[in-house]
Amino acid sequence: MTKEKTRNIDRELFETAKKYIPGGVNSPVRSFKAVGGSPVFVKRAKGSRLYAENGGCFIDYCLSWGALMMGHAYPRVIKGLERVIKRGTSYGAVTKAETELAKLIVEAVPSIDRVRLTNSGTEAVMGAVRLARGHTKKNAIIKFEGAYHGHADYLLDEAGSGMATLGRSASSGVPEDFTRYTISLPYNDLKKVESMVEKLNGKIAAIIVEPVAANSGVIIPEAEFLRGLRKIADKFNIVLIFDEVITGFRLSYGGAQEFFDVKPDLTCLGKIIGGGLPIGAFGGKKEIMRLLAPEGSVYQAGTLSGNPVAVTSGISTLKELKKVNPYAILEKRKEKLCSGIKSSAEKRGIKLEINSIGSMFSIFFTDRKVKNFSTAKTQDTDLFKEFFHGLLKEGVYFSPSGFEANFLSTFHKDAEINKTLEAVERTFKAM
Numbered sequence: 536m537t538k539e540k541t542r543n544i545d546r547e548l549f550e551t552a553k554k555y556i557p558g559g560v561n562s563p564v565r566s567f568k569a570v571g572g573s574p575v576f577v578k579r580a581k582g583s584r585l586y587a588e589n590g591g592c593f594i595d596y597c598l599s600w601g602a603l604m605m606g607h608a609y610p611r612v613i614k615g616l617e618r619v620i621k622r623g624t625s626y627g628a629v630t631k632a633e634t635e636l637a638k639l640i641v642e643a644v645p646s647i648d649r650v651r652l653t654n655s656g657t658e659a660v661m662g663a664v665r666l667a668r669g670h671t672k673k674n675a676i677i678k679f680e681g682a683y684h685g686h687a688d689y690l691l692d693e694a695g696s697g698m699a700t701l702g703r704s705a706s707s708g709v710p711e712d713f714t715r716y717t718i719s720l721p722y723n724d725l726k727k728v729e730s731m732v733e734k735l736n737g738k739i740a741a742i743i744v745e746p747v748a749a750n751s752g753v754i755i756p757e758a759e760f761l762r763g764l765r766k767i768a769d770k771f772n773i774v775l776i777f778d779e780v781i782t783g784f785r786l787s788y789g790g791a792q793e794f795f796d797v798k799p800d801l802t803c804l805g806k807i808i809g810g811g812l813p814i815g816a817f818g819g820k821k822e823i824m825r826l827l828a829p830e831g832s833v834y835q836a837g838t839l840s841g842n843p844v845a846v847t848s849g850i851s852t853l854k855e856l857k858k859v860n861p862y863a864i865l866e867k868r869k870e871k872l873c874s875g876i877k878s879s880a881e882k883r884g885i886k887l888e889i890n891s892i893g894s895m896f897s898i899f900f901t902d903r904k905v906k907n908f909s910t911a912k913t914q915d916t917d918l919f920k921e922f923f924h925g926l927l928k929e930g931v932y933f934s935p936s937g938f939e940a941n942f943l944s945t946f947h948k949d950a951e952i953n954k955t956l957e958a959v960e961r962t963f964k965a966m
């Protein structure tokens with residue numbers, strides 16, 4: 536098939552989708568708005584690869600936005616699903632499997648004693664924030680600019696990738712009153728947090744933070760940032776919430792809190808713990824989790840929460856991660872990839888910054904160090920577009936925005952890395 540023809544297939548499918556679905560997508564970042572052109576329609580996926588309706592095959596570094604640590608269609612996960620699905624898809628009643636997944640999470644994540652399952656990361660965050668407010672009997676929360684914590688009204692303030700891409704600082708349809716208790720501060724700036732907490736003496740219920748920011752591109756916490764937040768939270772009776780929807784089971788089996796050795800009071804999980812099915816979870820200290828209904832007075836519920844299909848996928852995924860323990864090798868492969876990209880760019884005088892940790896990375900076309908949302912915004916988004924489409928032509932699918940993270944799975948082996956580096960080399964050459 537000619538290139539022109541394949542492009543037409545995606546364009547036609549997208550036009551049809553737009554007739555029935557707003558913008559043709561069910562989540563805005565999928566639309567390629569940040570990079571232009573029609574999004575690639577996916578037909579199937581396996582291991583590290585996406586196979587498109589247009590006949591193309593891509594090494595996938597988006598991996599369902601980080602959800603697929605074990606790659607696409609991982610055999611054990613699929614086998615488990617085949618088994619469970621024949622026994623019914625939802626009971627609206629309790630199952631042993633829920634306890635099994637909860638036990639795996641409690642045993643893995645250092646600060647979690649009890650965990651409640653939800654259907655998405657958004658719901659997990661909403662539950663955690665409500666719980667923090669119920670526990671402290673305070674209302675205000677601090678979040679960080681460029682952080683994304685799902686699409687709850689009061690958290691769509693300076694909310695990172697999707698929003699940055701759309702060029703809005705907040706969504707319309709959110710009454711001003713609903714964000715009255717939300718304070719957005721720059722990431723990696725402990726002083727600003729400290730002075731805000733002091734200024735609002737006694738009003739802050741929670742500080743919610745992505746321990747590694749991953750929704751304005753990957754941004755690494757500076758030494759002492761997380762530990763400093765822990766100290767402030769302790770001093771002022773504030774609940775510290777780590778939103779580990781991306782970093783949980785990604786940075787290490789115990790998440791960012793294990794990696795950095797800082798314990799939050801509450802943790803939000805999602806993505807990886809569902810192994811590609813819709814899920815979320817929040818958990819933490821017994822004393823706080825006890826406040827949740829039915830034990831306590833903080834209400835939270837879900838018809839399909841803990842449904843056997845998503846839970847089984849999660850159990851197989853976590854068990855495999857525990858057994859395979861891919862963290863060190865994935866970090867090594869990521870290093871090889873990132874240093875290769877860096878030297879390839881240097882050779883051609885292309886200025887870029889790569890932020891990376893564990894098996895996640897982002898490329899920013901800028902000569903500034905990226906340590907918060909405003910420095911992330913110094914990137915040349917036109918260059919990113921060119922880079923993205925160049926790679927796509929070469930069969931490499933990066934996350935379609937310069938404000939997003941890229942990920943490796945256990946199927947991203949040396950052969951994939953080498954192929955990607957060759958594609959990068961040719962792409963830079965053409966830029």
Ligand SMILES: *Cc1c(COP(=O)(O)O)cnc(C)c1O
Nearest residue numbers: 655656657683684685780781805
């Ligand atoms: C993806 C994400 C969410 C939202 O999870 P959904 O399952 O999309 O609702 C929340 N927080 C972070 C850090 C995320 O990356």
